[in-house]
Amino acid sequence: MTVTYFSKTSSIGPSSRYRIFQYLPQLRGEGIQCVVHPLFGEAYFAILKVPSRLSRILLKISYVPRRFARRCRQLVSLRRNDLIVIEGQLFPYLPPVAERILKWCRYRLAVEMDDAIYLTVGHHRKMPALLALADAVIVGNERLAAYARRYSPEVHVVPTVVDTERFIPRVDEPDGESGDSSKAITVVWIGLAYNLWYLDVLAPALRALQAHYPIRLRVVCSQPPQLPGIDVEFRPWDLQREVVDLQDASIGVMPLRDTEWARGKCGLKLLQYMAVGIPAVASPVGVNREIITNGKNGFLASTEREWHNCLEMLCRSPQLRRQMGQAGRRTVVDQYSLSLWGPRLAALYRTVSANGRGGGWAGRKMTSPGSMTRFP
Structure with missing residues (x-):
C-alpha cells in the first residue's frame, strides 16, 4: 500500500514531526510505503525568527509562492496512490480548489487536524468544506472530533503520541532529586x-x-x-x-x-x-x-x-x-506510545483506503452517517 502525505512542514515542525514523520519506520514495518511532501521547510522557521516585521513579510512574499509552486508540481505528478493524507490543507488561506480537483479525480482523501485551525482567520468556512469532501478525517482529540463530526461521517481519533524508546527517564538523579534541599x-x-x-x-x-x-x-x-x-x-x-x-x-x-x-x-x-x-x-x-x-x-x-x-x-x-x-x-x-499507535495508524490507513466514501479506483462502502471511530 502507498500513502502520499502532504504535511504542513518538514520534520522540524512539531506538528508534522509527531503526526507523521515519527511514524515512517513503523509504517514501513507494516508494509506501507509513505511519501511525505512538506509545504514549508527549515527556511520558513528561519524567516519567523527575523526581528524586523517588514523583513519577515518580504521574505515570506518571496518564499511562500515558490513553495506553493513546488506543491503544485507534486500534485500534478501524483500517481494512482492508495491514499492521500492532507495535514490541515494543501494551500493555506486559498480556497480548497486543489482538494476538490483531487476529489473529482476520485482519489481517496483523508484530512488530518491536530489543532483548532477552524478558529483561525480565513478558515471558518474553508475547513467545513474540506472535511465534507474528505473520505475520512483524522483528529488528535475528542474536542476536534466533535467539530469534525458536524461535516464528516468518518471521524477517527488518533492522539498525538511520543516515542517511549527515545523519550526515556534519566538513569541518574537530576538536580533536586537527591533530597538535598540546597540543590536547584x-x-x-x-x-x-x-x-x-x-x-x-x-x-x-x-x-x-x-x-x-x-x-x-x-x-x-x-x-x-x-x-x-x-x-x-x-x-x-x-x-x-x-x-x-x-x-x-x-x-x-x-x-x-x-x-x-x-x-x-x-x-x-x-x-x-x-x-x-x-x-x-x-x-x-x-x-x-x-x-x-x-x-x-x-x-x-x-x-x-x-x-x-x-x-x-x-x-x-x-x-x-x-x-x-x-x-x-x-x-x-500504556496509552500514548508510538509502538502502540504505529500499527493502529497503519490499520486505519488501510481501512480508509479500502472503505473510503468517495468512490475511488475501486468500490468503497460508506459507514453509517455520523459514525466516529476511535482507535482502539
Missing part, C-alpha cells in the same frame, strides 16, 4: 515561541515559591521569555537535545488559558514530560484532563493558589516527584 529544583517548559504567553499563568506561583525553594524555570524554545522576577534558564530548542533538556529537570509544566483554541490542543509537551519520568502539572483544559488523573500521575491546577500548592508539594518531596514521574511514564507507555 528545575521546572521545565518546552514549546513554540508564540505560546510563551501561557507562562504568565504560573508566573505568580513561581515568584512566591522562589522565596522558599531554590526554583529555576527552564524554558526550551526558539526565544527566551520575558518574566521579570523569575530565575529563568533559557535553552534554545534543538532536536538532538530536547530529550536531555527534559530528562534533567525536576517538574514539567503545561499552563493554558481556558479558551476554545487551547481546548483543541493535543497535550504534546505533557506527554513528553511524563515519558521521561518527571512529574507534570497542567491546566485542566482539553485533553490534559484525559491524560492526567489528578493526584495520581500528575497534578491539574486552575487557579494561582492551585498552581502554588501543586508545585510546592512537588518541591517539598523528592519521593512524590519520583512516584508521580513513574506513574506518568506508565500512562504514556
Whole structure:
C-alpha cells in the first residue's frame, strides 16, 4: 500500500514531526510505503525568527509562492496512490480548489487536524468544506472530533503520541532529586515561541515559591521569555537535545488559558514530560484532563493558589516527584506510545483506503452517517 502525505512542514515542525514523520519506520514495518511532501521547510522557521516585521513579510512574499509552486508540481505528478493524507490543507488561506480537483479525480482523501485551525482567520468556512469532501478525517482529540463530526461521517481519533524508546527517564538523579534541599529544583517548559504567553499563568506561583525553594524555570524554545522576577534558564530548542533538556529537570509544566483554541490542543509537551519520568502539572483544559488523573500521575491546577500548592508539594518531596514521574511514564507507555499507535495508524490507513466514501479506483462502502471511530 502507498500513502502520499502532504504535511504542513518538514520534520522540524512539531506538528508534522509527531503526526507523521515519527511514524515512517513503523509504517514501513507494516508494509506501507509513505511519501511525505512538506509545504514549508527549515527556511520558513528561519524567516519567523527575523526581528524586523517588514523583513519577515518580504521574505515570506518571496518564499511562500515558490513553495506553493513546488506543491503544485507534486500534485500534478501524483500517481494512482492508495491514499492521500492532507495535514490541515494543501494551500493555506486559498480556497480548497486543489482538494476538490483531487476529489473529482476520485482519489481517496483523508484530512488530518491536530489543532483548532477552524478558529483561525480565513478558515471558518474553508475547513467545513474540506472535511465534507474528505473520505475520512483524522483528529488528535475528542474536542476536534466533535467539530469534525458536524461535516464528516468518518471521524477517527488518533492522539498525538511520543516515542517511549527515545523519550526515556534519566538513569541518574537530576538536580533536586537527591533530597538535598540546597540543590536547584528545575521546572521545565518546552514549546513554540508564540505560546510563551501561557507562562504568565504560573508566573505568580513561581515568584512566591522562589522565596522558599531554590526554583529555576527552564524554558526550551526558539526565544527566551520575558518574566521579570523569575530565575529563568533559557535553552534554545534543538532536536538532538530536547530529550536531555527534559530528562534533567525536576517538574514539567503545561499552563493554558481556558479558551476554545487551547481546548483543541493535543497535550504534546505533557506527554513528553511524563515519558521521561518527571512529574507534570497542567491546566485542566482539553485533553490534559484525559491524560492526567489528578493526584495520581500528575497534578491539574486552575487557579494561582492551585498552581502554588501543586508545585510546592512537588518541591517539598523528592519521593512524590519520583512516584508521580513513574506513574506518568506508565500512562504514556500504556496509552500514548508510538509502538502502540504505529500499527493502529497503519490499520486505519488501510481501512480508509479500502472503505473510503468517495468512490475511488475501486468500490468503497460508506459507514453509517455520523459514525466516529476511535482507535482502539
